[in-house]
Amino acid sequence: MAATADSIILHQYDISPFSEKVRTVLGIKGLEWHACIQPVIMPKPDLVPLTGGYRKIPVMQIGADIYCDSQIIIRELDRRFPKVPLLNASDKAIGYGLGMWTDRSFFQAVVAVLFGGNWQVDEAFVKDREALMGRPFDIQAMRAGVPLMREQLRAHVDTLEQQLADGRPFLLGDRPGLFDVDAYHNIAFIRWGSKEIQSAVNVFPRVLAWEERIKALGHGKRQEIAPADALAIARAATSIEVAKADPGEPNGLKPGDRVGVMADDYGREPIQGEVVTSSAQHIAIRRSDPAVGEVVVHFPRMGFLVTRQG
Ligand SMILES: N[C@@H](CCC(=O)N[C@@H](CS)C(=O)NCC(=O)O)C(=O)O
Numbered sequence: 001m002a003a004t005a006d007s008i009i010l011h012q013y014d015i016s017p018f019s020e021k022v023r024t025v026l027g028i029k030g031l032e033w034h035a036c037i038q039p040v041i042m043p044k045p046d047l048v049p050l051t052g053g054y055r056k057i058p059v060m061q062i063g064a065d066i067y068c069d070s071q072i073i074i075r076e077l078d079r080r081f082p083k084v085p086l087l088n089a090s091d092k093a094i095g096y097g098l099g100m101w102t103d104r105s106f107f108q109a110v111v112a113v114l115f116g117g118n119w120q121v122d123e124a125f126v127k128d129r130e131a132l133m134g135r136p137f138d139i140q141a142m143r144a145g146v147p148l149m150r151e152q153l154r155a156h157v158d159t160l161e162q163q164l165a166d167g168r169p170f171l172l173g174d175r176p177g178l179f180d181v182d183a184y185h186n187i188a189f190i191r192w193g194s195k196e197i198q199s200a201v202n203v204f205p206r207v208l209a210w211e212e213r214i215k216a217l218g219h220g221k222r223q224e225i226a227p228a229d230a231l232a233i234a235r236a237a238t239s240i241e242v243a244k245a246d247p248g249e250p251n252g253l254k255p256g257d258r259v260g261v262m263a264d265d266y267g268r269e270p271i272q273g274e275v276v277t278s279s280a281q282h283i284a285i286r287r288s289d290p291a292v293g294e295v296v297v298h299f300p301r302m303g304f305l306v307t308r309q310g
Helices: 017-029 070-080 094-116 123-133 139-163 178-190 195-202 205-215 227-236
Strands: 009-012 032-037 059-062 065-068 221-224 258-263 271-279 282-289 293-299 304-308
Touching: 009 017, 009 227, 017 070, 017 094, 017 178, 032 227, 059 070, 059 227, 065 070, 070 094, 070 178, 070 293, 094 139, 094 178, 094 195, 139 178, 139 195, 139 205, 178 195, 178 205, 195 205, 227 293, 258 282, 271 293
Parallel strands: 009 032, 032 221, 065 293
Antiparallel strands: 009 059, 059 065, 258 271, 258 304, 271 282, 282 293
């Protein structure tokens, strides 16, 4: 079926571990979605008009609403499609908190071991990631750091093994949930590495069995969409977000205020727009671009900084 303003469009590429996180959520929920393949390095001429400059992957688009970062993408999927919830009796919210572990220190250990190992990257990729990270992408230093980072990786994966030690099928109980998804994308990323790198996981039998259970959940029903068609959907659609005051906003931000929103780790270009809504976990800003007209771009609050502009 052709995509419409109600369709889930995931701007992604297949090797992207953070996209795997979202694809697994789509699998748990059994949803239909459209994959829009974006480049692995800049420029991303079919992504930036939607986001206003956010270049990381994944980005989710539903009509003229654009969700940047897997955390807000997953919150929105759970809000719009609650039939199979991602949170359960033992996880009212902590999966999002645990994501700050899995997506940061655990993920960085995986990256260090993969790129310090046999991963082949070209000059263009190195330059791109230097710009993204704001520091040298030093393969030699990464190679030298592999023994240290292996220790880190083992500690992270062992934490999962211990969590599964009582025989539970999923990390927080009988059903797959957000915490499984958060942890799993790191394991899926390791699977792109050599046999030797993969042994970091293979020595943990409970993690291996859990990995198979997560893989069996699948990715929902995927179709492809061309970037030009995704842009056309945004152009023709109107955001569903309604302006709403946020009484607890620590800095008094209100609808209509001009702000810049940026990640606090890497890819820190501020995305500028006018506040539509905000809450403890979400900020939505309105902006426009000749290629897509007016869109509303959504970000999480954990891990993102919001500054007033002029
Ligand atoms: N905090 C972000 C991290 C996203 C991220 O780092 N994505 C990687 C790909 S998995 C990326 O964007 N790399 C640079 C690029 O693709 O341009 C999230 O949860 O979505």
